Amino acid sequence: MKILIAEDEYTTRLTIQVCLERWGYQVETAADGKDAWAILDKPDAPEIALLDWEMPEIDGLELCKRVKNLKRDNPIHVIMVTARDSRSDILIGFDAGADDYITKPFNDDELRARIRVGERIVRIQSTLSETLQELRQALDLVNSLQxxxxxxxxxxxxxxxxxxxxxxxxxxxxxxxxxxxxxxxxxxxxxx
Structure with missing residues (x-):
């Protein structure tokens, strides 16, 4: 599974990248929101995106909103990774479309657990999309037989x-x- 890390702070980005690659994930990175958007707006975009809230060019909230507005059969699972830990900030993150929210500093076990949850959701969504496509084909066949x-x-x-x-x-x-x-x-x- 492919995961994007959008984080402007080099050490944090590298730390997360090392963990994800050690766990067997294919990782892409971006140091700002503009580069992250260029990656996420592609048809073969990563299935999961870890977005820092405060980044240059496009912040994590705006990037999350853009990602959630993409017309895709399998939406990108967005996890906000930020030092903003107030209840109102967490709610703002979820209102922007985030599927999950991790506050910094976090430990590797929490990150791994949340990535695994995201991976399960992505797989379920993919299965649902495939089933929907099969149902559409079956409906087309029924309509043609009528x-x-x-x-x-x-x-x-x-x-x-x-x-x-x-x-x-x-x-x-x-x-x-x-x-x-x-x-x-x-x-x-x-x-x-």
Whole structure:
């Protein structure tokens, strides 16, 4: 899983990066909000973003809002990582769209636990998106079958929308892109 660390303070950024890489994550880093936005606005953006609140160019709150407004099947899981620890700051962070919030200083175990929660949420969201896509495809198929046509499996006559049975060539010349539903016309049913 790919994780972005957007942190302007070099030592903190490097410390988090070392931890994440030791735990097996692929890490991208940004020293300011502008660089972080350039990374997060790509189609192959990291699935999780650790955003510092106070950064040059674009602060963490604005960056979080932008990320949450992206039209994506799998939204980026945002964890605010900041020294701002007042109750009102935490609420402002969540109101901006943050999925989680860690206050500095934090320990490695807390960071790892929150990353794992984010990873589970990302995987669940990905599974839901795949299922939704499958459901959309199934619905498209159902809709196309509702517009199917009836064809006599004995004489090959085709029933038109008007209820009249036509020779295949006559019907197909009238309807270029039709779905075929094989059956029997009333005359052939009587013969069989």
């Amino acid at each position: 517009n199917s046509i009836s064809v006599c499996n004995v004489c090959q006559m085709i029933e038109g929308e008007d209820g009249v049975w036509y020779e295949p060539d006559d019907y197909l010349n009238r309807k270029a892109d039709s779905r075929v539903n094989w059956g029997e016309c009333p005359q052939c049913r009587e013969r069989v």
